[in-house]
Amino acid sequence: MTVTTSTAPISTAPTSTASTRLVAAAVLAAPVFTVAAVVQAATRDGYDITRHPVSMLALGGLGWVQTTSxxxxxxxxxxxxAGARRVLQGGRGRTWGPILLALIGVGLLIAAVFRMDASDGFPLGTPAGRLTTMSGHMILHNVGGSLSFFSMIALCFVLAARFGSAAQAGRRGWAGSGRVAGVLFALGLGWAMTGGQGGALTLFLGVAVAWNWIAAALTVLQRGAGHGAR
Structure with a gap:
């Protein structure tokens, strides 16, 4: 007697669904941060986005809002x-893409734990003028912020390189816009670090442009992976 056995195909749907949800989490981070910052900048008394970095919104009675952000x-x-690792497999950025995305998150968590020092009239009641010295917790905050900033800039170029590959033919415009986003952020960050006029604003705009471009790029790559594109 011959016994015939059959093996049911292994479904990858749960993994794909989990991956999609994880990438969606990363995509959501950029607009959440941007909207939260804009709303607070428009409503917090004494706050001036041209002079005060967004991180200073974590100070004062409503500081918990920015800390939560x-x-x-x-x-x-x-x-x-974790989701990006699956989406980026089999092409450029498969190693550094997920690492840089994780480093962005780690930097933000460090920034949440360690706050900036009050200065330049914010929160209300703080003497005018910039700081001449920094506390230890502000130094650590800046370390976290720098980790996120430089990781965002690098990720713009990593994802741009993937869009510029032969496997992503037809999406070369994304490659160009990614490089532009990375350069704009680098310029805005550099201007802020040198103490340039309106540096806090150029820094925020750089973050908003680069981070939201990353979010859009991950969305496009996720859709491509869902159709078998690599």
């Missing part, structure tokens, strides 16, 4: 790194 977007970015 750091924590939520940091966790979303770290979670999204």
């Amino acid at each position: 750091f924590v939520v977007t940091g966790l979303l970015s770290v979670a999204g790194a």
Whole structure:
């Protein structure tokens, strides 16, 4: 007697669904951070986005809002790194893409734990003028912020390189816009670090442009992976 056995195909749907949700978490982080910052900048008394970095919104009675923004977007970015690893497999950026995305999240979490020092009239009641010295917790905050900033800039170029590959033919415009986003952020960050006029604003705009471009790029790559594109 011959016994015939059959093996049912292994479904990859749960993994794909999990990957999609994780990437969606990373995509959500950018607009959440941007909207939270804009709303607070428009409503917090004494805050001037041309002079005060967004991180200073974590100070004062309503500082918990910005701290929560750091924590939520940091966790979303770290979670999204796992999904990005699957989306970026088999092409450029498959190694550094997820690593950089995770580092963005880690930097944000560090920034949430360690706050900036009050200065330049914010929160209300703080003497005018810039700081001449920094506390230890502000130094650590800057370390976290720098980790996120430089990781965002690098990720723009990593994803741009993937769009510029032969496997992504027809999406070369994304490659160009990614490089532009990375350069704009680098310029805005550099201007802020040198103490240039309106540096806090150029820094925020750089973050908003680069991070939201990353979110859009991950969305496009996720859709491509769902159709078998690599």
